[in-house]
Amino acid sequence: MAEREEEDTKRTTYAERAERPERTIRVRVPGTSANLGAGFDTLGLACDIYNELELTLTHAPGLSFSIKGEGAGRIPEDERNIVWRSVRLLLERAHRDHEYRGAIIRMKNDVPLSRGLGSSAAAIVAGLKAANALLYNHFNRREILHLATEIEGHPDNVAPAIFGGFTVSTTKGRHVDTFAFLPRLRLRFVVAVPDFYLPTKKAREVLPETVPRADAIFNIGRASMLIASLMKGSPQFLRHALDDALHQPYRAKLIPGMYDVFRAAREAGALGTVLSGAGPCLIAFALEHDHQEEAIGRAMQEAFAQHGVQAEIKQLGLDTKGAHIINPGRHTQEKEGA
Numbered sequence: 001m002a003e004r005e006e007e008d009t010k011r012t013t014y015a016e017r018a019e020r021p022e023r024t025i026r027v028r029v030p031g032t033s034a035n036l037g038a039g040f041d042t043l044g045l046a047c048d049i050y051n052e053l054e055l056t057l058t059h060a061p062g063l064s065f066s067i068k069g070e071g072a073g074r075i076p077e078d079e080r081n082i083v084w085r086s087v088r089l090l091l092e093r094a095h096r097d098h099e100y101r102g103a104i105i106r107m108k109n110d111v112p113l114s115r116g117l118g119s120s121a122a123a124i125v126a127g128l129k130a131a132n133a134l135l136y137n138h139f140n141r142r143e144i145l146h147l148a149t150e151i152e153g154h155p156d157n158v159a160p161a162i163f164g165g166f167t168v169s170t171t172k173g174r175h176v177d178t179f180a181f182l183p184r185l186r187l188r189f190v191v192a193v194p195d196f197y198l199p200t201k202k203a204r205e206v207l208p209e210t211v212p213r214a215d216a217i218f219n220i221g222r223a224s225m226l227i228a229s230l231m232k233g234s235p236q237f238l239r240h241a242l243d244d245a246l247h248q249p250y251r252a253k254l255i256p257g258m259y260d261v262f263r264a265a266r267e268a269g270a271l272g273t274v275l276s277g278a279g280p281c282l283i284a285f286a287l288e289h290d291h292q293e294e295a296i297g298r299a300m301q302e303a304f305a306q307h308g309v310q311a312e313i314k315q316l317g318l319d320t321k322g323a324h325i326i327n328p329g330r331h332t333q334e335k336e337g338a
């Protein structure tokens, strides 16, 4: 019986292959930092650190994985894999899931896993972008944003992963709007990556359901000031815009020495430092022309060490492109609408 089934699968597969050959696509997706202090679940930026995905959709069922770099050995290599779940959702929404029932997934990851640099958003966007390209861009970028937000639950990481640059996103029910822009300041980001994982779920559980009005006002002012100073190119205002009262104070207990690292980075020349996404990474903003990244990184590392935390330092720039195909050809044409 099993043999018969295998034979049937093979027959179908060969016939289908002749009609619709399986194809492969490669995409590159940036890591991201969400919240940016006061913009909880709203603001984000894309960094020049990347995950690459090579995806082949197969007519025969079954999954094959090869995962290199960050997360190798930890990322599930079965139906639970988030790249596959994203591919699967896109195929279902395009009504093509009966046609493509399996996949060969190769991942090469530089974005640290589960540290607040958008590794899950990068995986979701990579899966959606690659599968969509293999369907000759059935969906436009705005539709991809909606699908990605549906999977991730909030848009602040998936939006910059898709569009690049800085992003402001709002949601109304299931509708998501994203405004992506490049700042009028040349910024560098110094990221301290602590040697422990912090699942987003755990970092959200420590947040209160409601917040005092004064804290809400505090954040509205800073989030607005942050966007205004980035768009206007005013670093003196940016210095006062990188504070938060809605999530960082509650999450500080999960990240030993967080405020000492903030202080050390500022003393070494950073404009300010925030928790990257849900953490545990901390990201310092610096002006490119100040050339203080080395000193800031050292100061952050030392401050963390005082609290018994080993941290790796990454000096990153802004990614301005977002997710893109890296074996260009006829798959790269996207529909208008985003």
Ligand code: HSE
Binding pocket: 034, 035, 040, 041, 042, 154, 156, 157, 200, 203, 204, 247, 277, 278
């Ligand atoms: N806005 C999210 C949070 C980002 O802070 O929980 C992490 O996914």
